[in-house]
Amino acid sequence: MNSKTLISLLKIKQTYGSFPETVSHITVDSREVDKASVFVAIKGHQRDGFDFIPQAIESGCRFIVSDRHAALPDTIGLLVVKDPGKVAALFAEYIYDFPHETQTMIGVTGTNGKTTVATMIHNLSRALGKNSAYLGTNGFMLNEDRYDSTNTTPETTRLHKRLYEAHERETEVFTMEVSSHALKIGRTYGIDYDITIFTNLTQDHLDFHNTMDEYGYMKGLLFSQMGQNLKDRKYLVLNDDDPWSGRYRTMTAHETITYGMTARADFWPSDIEGTLEGFNFTLNTPEGPFRIQSPFIGHFNIQNLMCAIISEWLQGYRLPRIVDAIATMAPVEGRLEVLDKTLPVDIIIDFAHTPDALDKIIDTIEPFVTGRLIFLVGMTGERDLSKAAEMGRISTRADVAIFTPDNPANDDPKMLVEALAAGAAHDNYHSFTDRTEGIEYAIDIAEPGDTIVLACKGREPYQIMENYIKVPHRDDLIALDRAYRKYREEEYATD
Structure with a gap:
């Protein structure tokens, strides 16, 4: 990617020194840079990236982004901007050539169930024969290959790199957990979701969010950022049993689909039978009832499974085929x-x-x-x-x-x-x-x-x-x- 092109994307900035002609990588971690990298100095909760600029330069980096000036050699390009986090997302999109545009993007948020729902979607996608990626608490998965991940939702440059890696593997669907932390600090800037899913909202993370209202509205950013272009067929999947769903429904112009444990919802279960081997139930849908044989335990996992079923249905798969694929799925590791x-x-x-x-x-x-x-x-x-x-x-x-x-x-x-x-x-x-x-x-x-x-x-x-x-x-x-x-x-x- 041409450095001048990147810099020209910004209206307000200050430039110092000499930038490399091209770059092919962007990171906020000074340990990952080389001469083809952009290093973005972001101030985090525990450390300030500004303090690691010398280390990045020592490793060969010649393109630095920061929110303040630093005395650097003329051979190093320094770009001073108001919001390095937003710039990191913008540059990552251009450097990796918008990889999310080639994949169905699914974002899952909520207090509980994010990992289970996202993993179920990934496994169900594989059972249906699709190349699939998962990103969240249990790491990063490309089909059956698993890689470590340090956060539920990685910081923005690493997230875009993961999307690029999935694109290179010809992934058709990319399902990711989206935490309230990530939404609040902008880790998901630039990601254009096709389907977003809400599991539930209960007390958690009040060390990071001042109140439950703030926590809830930060979750809502996932839905409000889906855009206003109704030519794009996008969907919001809501838990009808959670009162926050009523608020989230108003945050998007796109169609909403509901699931829940009562007949008020678009998708709801009846005739539930369960053991520690799994729960079976009748799934009532807009297309009629279907009997589900599942390896998952508990009513909350029935809700999680409904999310996965709906996500595949919204991508065009017929419900009978989805139901047949469920029988081949394994329980989610570490979740009940x-x-x-x-x-x-x-x-x-x-x-x-x-x-x-x-x-x-x-x-x-x-x-x-x-x-x-x-x-x-x-x-x-x-x-x-x-x-x-x-x-x-x-x-x-x-x-x-x-x-x-x-x-x-x-x-x-x-x-x-x-x-x-x-x-x-x-x-x-x-x-x-x-x-x-x-x-x-x-x-x-x-x-x-x-x-x-x-x-x-x-x-x-x-x-x-x-x-x-x-x-x-x-x-x-x-x-x-x-x-x-x-x-x-x-x-x-x-x-």
Whole structure:
């Protein structure tokens, strides 16, 4: 991409020094630059990119974007702009040649269910024979190839690079989770969505958003930014059971499709039957009823699955074909996932970390518990502590509750555990400042027939510790290792 062309896109700017003739890459990470890169110095929550300009130059970068002047050699081009974040998105679009235009773009937002819905859409797209990409909490997937991703919604230059990589693989549909953080700070600038989906809105992230209203309206940016051109066939998929859907319906000129648990919605379930193997139901649609056989557990996963079905229907697939493809899908990893079913106890992991999500897990699991329900929950560090006591109360709906930290970062793990315990509704709870110890204790006290739920992390592969150091950690592997050791030892003892 010609540097002069990029610079000419801006009406207000200041230029200093000499820019390279062409560039082919853009980033906000000084460790990723070379002589063909644009480095955008963005001020983040923890670090200021301006401080890393020397490192970028040392790595060969000759095109710097910043919101303030810096004394640089004349051989380095410095572009000073009012909003580096918006410029990063604009330049990325031109450098990567608008890759989202060749793909059906689907954005999923909401407090709970984003990962499950987006993953279901990706898996259903693959079952229907399409090249598909997924981007979100569980990483970046191109068909079956998986790559790590550091954020639910990556910063704007990395997001556009992912779109370009998917385009290069001839991806037909790109489904991504869209967080309220990303919408507020503009990570999704420039992305032209074809289908947007709203799951629900419950208390979360009030450490980042001042009020629930602010949180809700930031989510609404996804819908209001879909554009006014009605020649573009775009759709908004709304949860009819959530009152925020009424507000979001007014934020777009495009057609809205609703799903929910009652006949008010365009898509709704009836005749629900369920076990820990999966839930089956009749899906009532504008084209008539269809019987669904699914591997997914819980009423909330029926809602999530309806989102995936609707997204494929809106892309032109017939409902009978979609229904047939559902039977080939696997459960979503880390989301109400039942681990090794040969064990004499049921071990379930889930990412739920809000009061509403915890309540729904227990509502789903309780009918299938034959022994005791042992429920482990963690409180995340440097987050909204006002929800901790309610999370602790909900956890004590179980026979035994276990409180641990979850990604404590620079917060005191003891303080996080005490915040959960403050809401306990009975005394049969146990607190651990080390999550691994809490998981092992849950396995140790379990008896055959008991159900153990490990909430808050799913298959997240790390714990964020002091100074934001990521330490390897997997709830599922820790639990399975302890369970195998326990029950193998018991087998040996009886031989």
